[in-house]
Amino acid sequence: MELPIIETKGLTKRYGSLTAVDGxxxxxxxxxxxxLLGPNGAGKSTTILMLLGLTEPTAGQARVCGLDPxxxxxxxxxxxxxxPDSVGFYNDLTALENLSYIARLNSLPDAEARNRAREMLREVGLEGAMHKKAGTFSRGMKQRLGLADVLIKQPEVIILDEPTLGIDPAGVRDFLDLxxxxxxxxxxxxxxxSHHLHQVQEVCHRVGIFVGGRLLAAGSVETLAAQLFNADxxxxxxxxxxxxxxLAESLAGLPGVSEVVVRDQVAIVSGSEDITPALVRRLVAENAEVTGVQRRTYGLGEIYQQYFENNLKENIPHEKSSGLFQRSFAGLFKKR
Structure with a gap:
């Protein structure tokens, strides 16, 4: 079995009485x-700093590529x-000059450094802007240049801390595709x-839900949804x-159906198995005038909200982070 490329056990960071990352x-x-999904102040950046060896953990340990940071x-x-969330370049140098310099800092010979810089600019879609000064770049272009910077040394692991902050929607979509x-x-x-739920759901294989310095859950969106909503x-x-x-009485009699709620012109049917085929057949038999049938799926928004609410019920004393969550996420859970 292949060993994890990143692994932490009991990793903890305290600043005085504040626990930024907790076990x-x-x-x-x-x-x-x-x-790594969580509101501002949840401990995501502190975790990254410990993984990079830029700050010492108070307790626990981390392994990255088999090494202790x-x-x-x-x-x-x-x-x-x-x-990082905000990357800096020499504004008076072109994109190619910036990357060539970074390549030389990574011990590449001059000729190879320039060739590698060109290759990475092509990789991130900036080939046509390689001779433009970095100071003229938009935020989205700078993040692409930052990604080219990261790729220069051909790393085994890439860590991106809030990489889409300040980028317009089209730029975000392009960056995530990249x-x-x-x-x-x-x-x-x-x-x-990131604290952007839809972006994380769109691009990540698995998600770790981080609140108040604690990792509450980790897994694919489908796995987390099954764990949370396993009753129905x-x-x-x-x-x-x-x-x-x-109708309600008829549908409730179907195998696997646990609850039927009929309101006005909508029927919501819950069950322990996929009841859609049997449900459609029964609706036809009842001569119901159906205009639409849609199976509900649980997105990362519902999952995050549920874990956060469970976290509050357990009275975990992270009031500062809880307030940050409410301010950061309140708009995402309003009914549309």
């Missing part, structure tokens, strides 16, 4: 895109590429830290022109 157990396999920070940095393509073609492990994992919503008076 983190995390395992990320080679070639995964893993999303606390004891072997330089070898870790040789294997890991890091893109990450997905790089992972698919090059097989690099990518750790993506299958919910089907039926739109009707008119609901027969006996």
């Amino acid at each position: 983190l157990d995390l395992s990320i396999g080679k070639g995964e895109i893993f999303g 606390s004891r072997e920070p330089i070898p870790v940095k040789r294997k890991v590429g890091y893109l 990450i997905r393509n790089l992972n698919s073609r090059l097989g690099q492990t990518i750790l993506l830290s 994992p299958y919910v089907v919503e039926v739109s009707l022109l008119q609901a027969p008076s006996t």
Whole structure:
């Protein structure tokens, strides 16, 4: 069995009385895109700093590419590429000059440095802008240039900390496509830290839900949904022109159905198995005037909200982080 490329056990970081990261157990396999999801102040960036060997843990341990970042920070940095939320370049130098300089800092000879810089600019879609000064670049272009910077040393692991902050929607979509393509073609492990739920869901194979310095859960969206909503994992919503008076009783008699709620022109049927085929047959038999049948799926928004609410019920004393969550995520859970 292949060892995880990133692994932490009991990883903890305290600043005085504040626990920024609390007993983190995390395992990320080679070639995964893993999303570390949480509000501002949840401990994501502190975790990244410990993985990079840029801050010492108070307790616990981490292994990155088989190395201990606390004891072997330089070898870790040789294997890991890091893109912070705000990356800086020499504004008076062109994109190619910036990358060539960075390549030389990574011990590449001058000729190879320039060739590698050109190759990476092509990789991130900036070939046509390589002779433009970095100071003229938009935020999205700078993030692409930052990704090219990360790729210069051909790392085994790429860590991206809030990489889409301040980028317009089209730029975000292009950047996420770029990450997905790089992972698919090059097989690099990518750790993506973000508080944007839909972006994490779109690009990541697995997600870690981080609140108040604690990792509450980790897994694919499908796995987390099954764990949270296992009582009635299958919910089907039926739109009707008119609901027969006996419809609720009839549908409730179907095998696997646990609950039927009929309101106005909508019937919501919950069950322990996929009841859609049997449900449609019964609706036809009842001569119900159906205008739509849709199986409900649980997205990362519902999953995150559920874990957060469970976290509050357990009275975990992370009031500051809880407030940050409410401010960061309140708009995502409003009914549309």
